[in-house]
Amino acid sequence: MKKAAVLISCVSVAFVAAAAPVKVIFDTDMLTDFDDVGALACLHALADAGECEILATISSTRGNASVGAIEVINHYYGRSGLPVGAPKGMGVMGAHPGAKAKVDPKAPLEGRSGGDGGHYKYRKLLADYPGWYRHADADDAPDANETYRRVLAAQPDGSVTICSVGFLTNMRRLLETKPDAISPLDGKALVAKKVKLWVAMACRYPYGQEYNSRWDYESSRIAFENWPTPIVFSDWQYGRDCFAGRAIAEQEGPRNPVKDVFAGNIPSRDEIRKDSHKWLRSAFGMGGRASWDETAVLVAVRGIEPYFNAERGTYRMVGNKGDDKWYPDAEKGPHLRITEKLSKAEVGRVIDGLITRKPLHGGR
Numbered sequence: 001m002k003k004a005a006v007l008i009s010c011v012s013v014a015f016v017a018a019a020a021p022v023k024v025i026f027d028t029d030m031l032t033d034f035d036d037v038g039a040l041a042c043l044h045a046l047a048d049a050g051e052c053e054i055l056a057t058i059s060s061t062r063g064n065a066s067v068g069a070i071e072v073i074n075h076y077y078g079r080s081g082l083p084v085g086a087p088k089g090m091g092v093m094g095a096h097p098g099a100k101a102k103v104d105p106k107a108p109l110e111g112r113s114g115g116d117g118g119h120y121k122y123r124k125l126l127a128d129y130p131g132w133y134r135h136a137d138a139d140d141a142p143d144a145n146e147t148y149r150r151v152l153a154a155q156p157d158g159s160v161t162i163c164s165v166g167f168l169t170n171m172r173r174l175l176e177t178k179p180d181a182i183s184p185l186d187g188k189a190l191v192a193k194k195v196k197l198w199v200a201m202a203c204r205y206p207y208g209q210e211y212n213s214r215w216d217y218e219s220s221r222i223a224f225e226n227w228p229t230p231i232v233f234s235d236w237q238y239g240r241d242c243f244a245g246r247a248i249a250e251q252e253g254p255r256n257p258v259k260d261v262f263a264g265n266i267p268s269r270d271e272i273r274k275d276s277h278k279w280l281r282s283a284f285g286m287g288g289r290a291s292w293d294e295t296a297v298l299v300a301v302r303g304i305e306p307y308f309n310a311e312r313g314t315y316r317m318v319g320n321k322g323d324d325k326w327y328p329d330a331e332k333g334p335h336l337r338i339t340e341k342l343s344k345a346e347v348g349r350v351i352d353g354l355i356t357r358k359p360l361h362g363g364r
């Protein structure tokens with residue numbers, strides 16, 4: 001009996017040790033597409049469950065409502081104090097990747113046909129949830145470099161997972177930081193010391209152009225070639241037909257910012273039934289929107305093994321138009337790309353289960 005009790009207590013200690021919350025920095029473009037909202041909702045639900053600790057929520061775009069939209073969602077989950085940041089001086093600015101002008105947060109909301117295009121949904125969050133955010137204009141948020149360096153310097157060595165679901169601008173900028181009052185280490189040394197893994201939603205297999213790696217491709221190139229830790233990619237191929245979001249869009253009960261975004265931006269069941277092939281080409285299905293960003297969060301917090309297989313190799317940016325290419329190398333490749341293990345329908349249901357969870361705290 002005593003032996004059994006000791007064994008059980010060893011097992012439970014091992015279980016507790018294995019289940020220590022994953023420390024995550026979340027980096028999102030929060031621009032045009034809205035799987036970012038699903039991904040941030042999943043991350044908060046996993047934090048509510050004690051599976052992760054969210055260290056910071058950072059935008060990879062500037063001159064728009066991205067940071068404010070992040071803060072609205074953080075507030076909904078009772079975490080309005082989370083550190084935020086946005087890049088300065090480079091990268092994607094404004095309402096969409098090719099925009100030349102920043103979004104003026106004080107200008108009236110013009111609607112979907114107005115100049116805000118796909119960014120309308122994020123400006124609308126700010127209009128609909130006043131008082132839930134601190135930075136209407138991402139340019140008023142702290143420099144992402146400062147937030148990254150402060151957060152990383154304060155964490156135990158080898159403990160932080162970065163989950164990026166937008167452009168790679170901030171990773172490049174972080175690597176290029178110099179020693180400062182926050183840390184005597186330069187960016188690359190600080191990352192090597194504190195970060196254990198970078199999970200990136202980026203790149204197109206086996207080659208081609210993908211939104212996140214393409215639009216600031218110089219930063220993508222520098223980040224991929226110089227990053228000192230392993231990188232796991234949830235690339236375009238995986239998420240494109242792994243659907244989620246209809247469950248929250250159709251959930252009964254009061255409105256909330258996550259539900260608003262999905263309900264306002266996925267086609268109805270009837271529309272999908274009428275021409276499912278057309279909608280599939282736009283990465284919509286009966287289950288909702290393609291889950292590019294949510295799958296990256298699953299990998300960051302729960303690991304590859306429960307849901308995915310993985311292939312080893314290297315992603316590199318090639319040429320000067322934003323193309324990427326996968327070089328398989330089962331022995332020495334520093335990167336992994338996730339592939340199918342569970343069916344994508346099952347993974348979509350896992351994501352829906354997280355997105356539809358009521359916040360543990362907050363919720364208004």
Ligand SMILES: [Ca+2]
Nearest residue numbers: 029036165166
């Ligand atoms: Ca994204």
